[in-house]
Amino acid sequence: MVNGLNLAFQYLQQFSVLVLAAVGLAIIFGIMGVINLAHGEFIMVGAYATVFGYHDLGLPLLASMGLAVVVTAAFGFVVERLLIKRTYGRLFDSMVVTLGLSLVLSQGMLVLRGTSEPSIPTPFGTITYGAFSQSLYKVALALVAVGVLAVVYWLFTQTAYGVRARATIQNEEMSRALGVTTERVYSQTFAIGSALAGLTGALLAPLVSVNPTMGGTYLVKSFVVVVVGGPSVVLGTGLSGGLLGAVDAGVTYFYDQTMGSIVLLVVTVFVIRFFQDGITGFVERARDRLAAEGA
Secondary structure, three states, X not given: OHHHHHHHHHHHHHHHHHHHHHHHHHHHHHHXXXXXXXXXXXXXXXXXXXXXXXXXXXXXXXXXXXXXXXXXXXXHHHHHHHOHHHHOOOHHHHHHHHHXXXXXXXXXXXXXXXXXXXOOOOOOOEEEEOOEEEEXXXXXXXXXXXXXXXXXXXHHHHOHHHHHHHHHHHOHHHHHHOOOXXXXXXXXXXXXXXXXXXXXXXXXXXXXXXOOXXXXXXXXXHHHHHHHHOOOHHHHHHHHHHHHHHHHHHHHHHOOHHHHHHHHHHHHHHHHHHOOOHHHHHHHHHHHHHHHHHO
């Protein structure tokens, strides 16, 4: 029973990290067609902003996390206006620009703050049952991940921004003809994706070692989740995070983290090979077939 509980909490953490890390990247890529190779560094900036607010400014943890979200959103807006907007329609150029930005951010943070930061206490305490002991923060993290997906779904289906964003995805030229300022949509989208990356870093700060090179790991995991998930931001990220989180948590628990990462990549290659549109592409085709049979 103890092993089962430990595995369940391990899964909660892996699922939460994968979903939170990937959703911002999925939004930016889905709407703007930009692969942000600095996404991991935006997560790193969010973690550092949280540490700065908590230790340097003496803010409560929740306020420090809020500071991280605001800082990364503002930073993302500036980056989009100064750099990203000059590369629209040129995927390779945007990848080169964001790769350069990632190097500047990681090395710049190394110069400014050093190799590591003081840790942040994990909130909410622990739950103990005999030999079983796990942090309740992992449960809170999973609830936040589900909540973020719900908010993103609401944002894209129930707000004026969502209508403009979906119109821009379907036909940018027609959207402009109908009065949609697509440049503003792109700026807002990059700021939202950056804010979600900052939120991820803020939430991870009490769990991981905050350092300038931490972003690389989360970039790879985010990219894997987005590719496996397919075109739907919310459904794809949720299903992909659930599947890959189970694989990573199970293999890591019974073997080690290296083996977990290897199996994660193997599963990713398998999904891409047999489901080129990702999980959501398969789900949508199955739904269409069922609808056709029902008709």
